[in-house]
Amino acid sequence: MAYKNEKNYLTKNLKSDEWYTPIEVVNYIKTIVDRNKKIICPYDTEKSEFVKAFPNSIHNIRDFLEKDYKYDICITNPPFSLGEQVTRKILSQGKDCIRIIPATAIFSVNFYKFIEEYKFNYKIYSPDKRIYFIDENGNQNRPNFHSIILHISKDFTKNEIIHFKLKDYEEVKDEKMGI
Template sequence: MQLQYKFNKNDEYYTPSYAVYPIMEKIPKGSVIWCPFDKESSNFVKVFKENGFNVIYGHIETGEDFFNTEIPECDYIISNPPYSLKNEVFEKLYEIGKPFAMLISFQGIFDTKKRFEMFKNNKVEMLWLHPRVSYIKADEFSKKDIYSMSSVPFQSGYLCSGILDNTLEFKEIDKKRC
């Protein structure tokens, strides 16, 4: 796939640390995790490293285009992908063939025929998070904002393949856990 993505202003929302813990609990300690849409300051990178995981990360701003980079040796691929490219991201993840978990909006996840067919024909699992995740806008990234942001108008969770025990699982999140 020859696709080079550029930033869409709606793609750069950061994940609060409390939203990383639910998926971290599903991954064996010591695993190698590739976070292909993350920088060193990402909460995915920080939380996984602080909890004994080996993390490889990359981001388009640091010259690593998920669609045109060599796939590193890893056990799992976990991140918060660009919203505007979710079809392309999931196609590439299934092509790679490694277990993955992507934190996404569940709103309209199956609303296109292409996505419906892709998920129907591949192993798909959902980790439904409650309450809603409050993402951090790129221009509001500070510790204070993690606590002051209001909830978004959509439900989020992890769309996974090869990670969960069940097709659909539910997890209460603790928004004070940082």
């Protein structure tokens, strides 16, 4: 999608679907996901850290909203413009999901409506710092909003908020390179 330098009215960031999730967030998600579940990463290609972390996931697809895939959990940071439709699709299929969303989204009217309609429990993982997403040029950018990891699962019987320390990008890169 080409936004031609338009700014998001809420975040004041340039509108783009090309914001990638950094490795330190994906590494944390690896620690909370049940690896016995069939994972789908519908908005990811081989370049994505999610696909590197979950190579056996269903990925590289363009028709998640149109087609019914067989999966247990959807792990995704979808295009901003499709976020609501994606959540609705996952919940209407009765599947689990892990999504990265702005913290304020939890307190939105839409989120309340989702709970009313689909009756789910969730865990919220809130990092100790802003998540710096990566742009098309590989640069990390500090957004002016706090992001959280939202985990919805049929296995949960109550809602929980977990505060955690997110490793620094550089720290994770150094660990990967064995420094």
